Amino acid sequence: MHRVVTKYKDRNRNVVIEHGPWHPTRQEAQRWADLLAQSGYRVDIESRGAEEGGGSSNADLAQALASMA
Structure with a gap:
């Protein structure tokens, strides 16, 4: 799963970070x-899951829950 993360500055020069929906490929x-970059946004692609070597999302969830305890 992959999603686009956009970064831009608002009127007050604060950095705004927005996360798009997850895409299967x-x-x-x-x-x-590419479309957002052509419109002037700074973009990154965020990935999760075993496809990119990011590990199991279940393991990530377990770690996050353990850190909350």
Whole structure:
């Protein structure tokens, strides 16, 4: 799973970070990232899941819940 993260500055020069929806393929996320970059946004692609070596999302969830205890 992959999503596009956009970064821009608002009127007060504060950095605004927005996370887009998750896409099943990196190619689809890259297509959106390219369109947004052409519009002047700074973009990154965020990935999760075993496909990118990010580990199991269940393991990530377990770690997050353990840190809250």
